Amino acid sequence: MQGRKDYTEKLFTSFQLSSRVPKENLYRRLRETLDLSFLYKDTKELYGKTGNPSIDPVVFFKLLLTGYLENITSDRKLVEHCSMRMDVLYFLGFDIDEELPWHSTISRTRQLYPSSLFETLFNKxxxxxxxxxxxxxxxxxxxxxxxxxxASMESVVLKVPATSIDNHLKKVEDENQEGKNKNDPPNLVQITAPEHQLRRVKKHHQKLLDNPVGAPGASHEKAQLLSNKTHYNPHDPDARISVKPGKARKLxxxxxxxxxxxxxxxxxxxxxxxxxxxxxxxxxxxxxxxxxxxxxxxxxxxxxxxxxxxxxxxxxxxxxxxxxxxxxxxxxxxxxxx
CATH class of the missing domain: 3.30.420.10 (Ribonuclease H-like superfamily/Ribonuclease H)
Structure with a gap:
């Protein structure tokens, strides 16, 4: 006789999460081995005594550890992934019907915690x-x-001075002329760089003018103009353009x-x-x-x-x-x- 499974969602159910997670499961073993209770003391000074309760510091760091183990870099995807894994929920200390923290809460908490706290956790x-x-x-x-x-290479912009070199030199000369006698000899701007360096700088500047950067990587000539000396990404100024042999340049x-x-x-x-x-x-x-x-x-x-x-x-x-x-x-x- 052929069997058929009919599903009708129950209004009330008897369920214990710990009984569904095998004893040899990685996250169950982590829960039983890894004691992060010291984080309450280490983070106490970072919180005030009034206001709404924050995300549990232990839960926050367990979420980050889960993201590392599952190779998930997006906080939104991390929360979605954890909510569907019974073993991860058990590791976090959440029941199956409890809502996990918002992904934006994880992002804000990561920015608020100092780097010294992460280093302390690493050392322990x-x-x-x-x-x-x-x-x-x-x-x-x-x-x-x-x-x-x-950050994207499409968003890099050219580094430019606040004012042009000519305007800057003129402003310096005008300021230095104030308070001087009109009979004094005019201020002379001395260039101490060797002649070959001046020619190289002039050639490089002319090359930038003749080849304005549009879409990065659109042509080989334009791609060569993208460097950390001439370009940066305003959305992530600390990112640097780097390349490995045989691969495209990336931030x-x-x-x-x-x-x-x-x-x-x-x-x-x-x-x-x-x-x-x-x-x-x-x-x-x-x-x-x-x-x-x-x-x-x-x-x-x-x-x-x-x-x-x-x-x-x-x-x-x-x-x-x-x-x-x-x-x-x-x-x-x-x-x-x-």
Whole structure:
């Protein structure tokens, strides 16, 4: 006999969310392992004593962690995704019929919290990993990646001075003439740049005038005129134009990450301008990692990095801090960072 399932929504139901989430589920294990109650104390001074209750700080950071684990960057999509996942709701501490916070509340809270609070959370979670035996400390792998900025190349504009050079020089000359005797010799503007530099600047300016930038990337010649020296995005002034071989230019940030080779635990992460080289960020990354490990009674002895971090200053810096630098060993780095 063929069966057929008829669905009639119940007005009342007996349902327990915890009984529907398997014991081996990742989010259930996170709920039982990760204690973020210290956030109430760390964020207490950021709130007043009157007004409507804010989003729970623990819920906020759990939402951010969920977004990272699910690879969701949109707050709107994150809330929609969490509302359909019973295991995530259980992790957040919400019942199946409770409304999650508005996506705009998440965005505003992220902007209001200082960066020091996020760093404090990172340090405490890292300490939990150390106490759990997940961090060896002695060997760290460093690598970088461009992070796409929330800005479009179509919106870049040309950097221009508030006034033209001629008007500026005339204004300077007029101001310097005030209070002088009319019989004094006129002010002379001296140009100290070499002749070849002046010719190069004049040629570059003329090239910009002859090739006004329309739609970025419309032609090869125009695309070459887009650079961080001449253009910026007013919606995200900190974003920088960067490019990888064989790929189009984009507005990016530069993300540097250090990973402990024992279990792949992230030991440090930082964001910088995308127009910088990997090598110039290595000293800061190495120093931050070494200090964080030292606070957890661990010592950094070996550091792996690709050839982009190679220069004499970095070798000397690591040697002075008693760290063996394995720079340019791509095979080791690929094994350390999946």
């Amino acid at each position: 979670v890292f300490t939990l990993c150390v106490n759990g035996g997940m961090v060896s400390g002695h060997t760290q792998a460093v690598d970088s990646a461009p992070i796409k900025a929330n 990016n940030y530069h993300c540097s990450m250090a990973v402990d080779t024992a279990e792949g635990v992230i030991s440090h992460i930082q964001a910088d301008f995308a127009d910088g080289r990997d090598s110039q960020y290595l000293p800061t990354v190495a120093m931050q990692v070494q200090n964080r490990l030292k606070k957890n009674e661990l010592a950094l002895t070996d550091l792996l990095a690709d050839a982009g971090y190679s220069n004499g200053f970095n070798y000397k810096f690591l040697e002075q801090r008693n760290v063996q630098g394995w720079i340019g060993y791509s095979v080791l780095l690929d094994q350390a960072i999946p």
